[in-house]
Amino acid sequence: MKIVKAAEFTVEIDQRNEQLIDLDFDRNVLTIINDVRMNGDVALHMYTEKFDGVTLENFIVTDDEFDEAYTLVSETFISSLLKAKQRITDFHVEQKERSWFIRQEKGVVLGQQVTPIERTGIYVPGGKAAYPSTVLMNAIPAKIAGVSHIAIATPPQPDGKVNPHVLVAAKETGVECVYKVGGAQAIAAMAYGTETVRKVMKITGPGNAYVARAKKWVFGDVGIDMIAGPSEICVLADETANAAFAAADLLSQAEHDERAAAICVTTSELFAGELMTEVEMRLSDMERREIASRSISDFGRIIVVESMNEAIEVLNKIAPEHLQIMVDNPMATLPYIRNAGAIFIGPFSPEALGDYMAGPNHTLPTSGTAAFSSALGVNDFMKKSSIIHYTEEALKEVADDIIVLAEAERLTGHAESIRMRKGEAE
Amino acid sequence: MKIVKAAEFTVEIDQRNEQLIDLDFDRNVLTIINDVRMNGDVALHMYTEKFDGVTLENFIVTDDEFDEAYTLVSETFISSLLKAKQRITDFHVEQKERSWFIRQEKGVVLGQQVTPIERTGIYVPGGKAAYPSTVLMNAIPAKIAGVSHIAIATPPQPDGKVNPHVLVAAKETGVECVYKVGGAQAIAAMAYGTETVRKVMKITGPGNAYVARAKKWVFGDVGIDMIAGPSEICVLADETANAAFAAADLLSQAEHDERAAAICVTTSELFAGELMTEVEMRLSDMERREIASRSISDFGRIIVVESMNEAIEVLNKIAPEHLQIMVDNPMATLPYIRNAGAIFIGPFSPEALGDYMAGPNHTLPTSGTAAFSSALGVNDFMKKSSIIHYTEEALKEVADDIIVLAEAERLTGHAESIRMRKGEAE
Secondary structure, X not given: OEEEXXXXXXXXXXXXXXXXXXXXXXHHHHHHHHHHHHHOHHHHHHHHHHHHOOOOOOOEOOHHHHHHHHHHOOHHXXXXXXXXXXXXXXXHHOOOOOOEEEEEEOOEEEEEEEEEOOEEEEEOOOOOOOOHHHXXXXXXXXXXXXXXXXXXXXXXXXXXXXOHHHHHHHHHOOOOEEEOOOHHXXXXXXXXXXXXXXXXXXXEOOOOHHHHHHHHHHEOOEEEOOOOOOOEEEEEEOOOOOHHHHHXXXXXXXXXXXXXXXXXXXXXXXXXXXXXXXHHHHHOOOOOHHHHHHHHHHHOEEEEOOOHHHHHHHHHHHOOOEEEEEOOOHHHHHHHOOOOOEEEEOOOOOHHHHHHOOOOOOOOOOOOHHHOOOOOOHHHHEEEEEEEEEOHHHHHHHHHHHHHHHHHOOOHHHHHHHHHHHHHHO | OEEEEHHHHHHHHHOOOOOOOOHHHHHHHXXXXXXXXXXXXXXHHHHHHHHHOOOOOOOEOOHHHHHHHHHHOOHHHHHHHHHHHHHHHHHHHOOOOOOEEEEEEOOXXXXXXXXXXXXXXXXXXXXXXXXXXXXXXXXXXXXXXXXXEEEEEOOOOOOOOOOHHHHHHHHHOOOOEEEOOOHHHHHHHHHHOOOOOOOOOEEEOOOOHHHHHHHHHHEOOEEEOOOOOOOEEEEEEOXXXXXXXXXXXXXXXXXXXXXOEEEEEEOOHHHHHXXXXXXXXXHOOOOOHHHHHHHHHHHOEEEEOOOHHHHHHHHHHHOOOEEEEEOXXXXXXXXXXXXXXXXEEOOOOOHHHHHHOOOOOOOXXXXXXXXXXXXXXXXXXXXXXXXXXXOHHHHHHHHHHHHHHHHHOOOHHHHHHHHHHHHHHO
16 A cells, blocks of 8 residues: 555556557457357357366256256345345336437427347356356346346356356346356357357456457447456545545455555545555455455555545546545535546445445446446446437428538438428428 | 348348458557557657648647638528537437436435536548538537537548538537547547547547547547447338338438448338339439449348338348338337337438438447447436445445355455444444
8 A cells, every 4th residue: 555645646547548459469369259250159169178178068057057056055145135136126227218209399209219128148257256246237237128138158167067156146137048158259159149159239247358358349249338447446535534444445445356456535644544554454364365465555545635625636537436435524525526436425335335235236437437437227238219200391391401411511312302302392 | 222032131131240350450550549649749740641641730720710611601501500400409408317316215325426528529520521410419419418628530631621511510519629630540649648639538420440440449448439330221111101202211321331221121012113213213313323323232122021010020130220110100110119220200201301400319320239229319428426325224234145245256355344334333
């Protein structure tokens, strides 16, 4: 953990995206994508053997495997999962946009028809850990949107199975189909379809560098949610904040990933010192201390600022994924926060609450992308069609203007399609 | 124009995305992007000389150039432009989402705070034609969203100027700054900033293959609207439709681009024949007949179907950018249309109306992407922050569930951040 001044830190933020793009990495990813497009299941089998070290007869999780999963998880887990499902559902139903129509003047009806995406795919990372919460946070908004076919792709464990917590979460949220396929090959399979994997229209969910890059490549042929970078937390604290709470929250972020960033912006030098001590102390007790210490030493920062105004400017520049406001009268700062994925207000709203249970989505814009993007939500699984209806008279009102503009763009065929209707109208 | 059966055509649609990705093209685009990132304005000068054939002293359009632009366009043009601006504004204000808060139970406040993106860039194609309507359709929603700095990048003409229609549209919609820079170099400059070009957080607007590819590469570091492919129109017609109208509308799409697709789906074989005749007849009178005939012969299709149900299935599979419904009782079909960028209802709602004047955005999902994406809108220039506030008591209610879920994911630091608050609460 390093204590720095705002000015120093601002330079670090500006350098955040300074890494130039590397085509060699893309070549590897593209080889996999093209192979899956051309060879379908054969390619999937090959990559699954190569990367996951398993030979699978069938990529689709069977009913028996789902049944088995229920015997492998605790009652307590299922009960907590269902409680989380309920809360996430309650929040997300509020997001659902409706179709609307307006009559703007005589003979003009305009509107927006909102419809669900038909089929979507969720990538759920596997490997060392299992993420049932990823299933909830992706499948629930898709379900509320009205998506009719939700599939999951997740890498198989060495025994050829999928983690039972993930399977139970999939079943409880109405996922249609779970494929035991991981990596770039899973993204390609869902984007283009194979004999076994059904093509979807959109792919969401986190993943490693291969998954992220594959999503970038298939983007345009299918929709994607976002390119997730390393995750971060930012705590805004004044002298009234509880340093032990703040330290625990910073460390909960740090344990995710060595590249995760835990940042505190504070108006109090005294608090900065206390926090530093708390972080160092708690770090040594952590189960995942190797990952967390790496993150804290490389990206952990305590930024001491002169005033709350300066603090807010720094925060808006960071555009953190998670922002915890631990100051006196935290609600008062809200109108000044422009860039943040999720804002946690007060000492009893830690990030972990939002990761699992609060209701809002935990899929948030990382690495400063909160400056231009938002949490995953119901709208990411819907799309809008504009509706335009003009009567003959209404068109006549604007016909000459359309012709003028079309001709300024030298699109005379456009002008003609209006002119002929005007003729008829006379 | 080719008359085909639905089954035949469905195969064509499935092959729409079959082209495999080509890394050599990306290498060229990346060279430009990296060069601009490393060398800033020097690189911009070099590429502008190379691709646009002009040496510019200054990339920024001056006040004098804006003044001159007003002397070069007609009064009629300005008046039609302002009328379009008004109508586009009237529609888009209806789209603006508001922040909201809900109190879901004792001690729990959740919400969504909606804020504008701070700075955005619009790419406006130059070359042979000028597109003031592109300026309207991008700048107006950005302005309504509350974006504080809107910039345009557009390639200079051979005389080093920008088309006056574009400049007038920029001025009238409150664009802050117009840069005379085009191609992939313009996208890189707006994404990363140079000495002259200010970095933005999001880039929207159409462009050639280089521009589209550059947008795909910078996506993630900045937001982008969509990867625009060739544009298309689909007319749904029964025996009551006016073949001359339909033909003119198909041709208005065909004149855009040789790769544009003009498609009619009809339940009437008789109408198919009439339409064929009308298209061929009108084609020869068109100013842009070279482009249009190429489009019509390569991608023009009349699909004859057995029933309205079959027609709608085919349409949903095509997911057209523009859908014109020219059947008896067109409104009745609306609830069955799942995938379309914009839906034009009835004989007096041609595509050209929507391109300039109806109100809804003309930046629409192309090449089947309407299956998972939407027209550009005000929301594309805003982002949402989730709001989470729990009191001590409210957190206590869910603390054990969070701990169970965090431990199922082996994120014990997350569990600890909750456990210590529970301790405090007891």
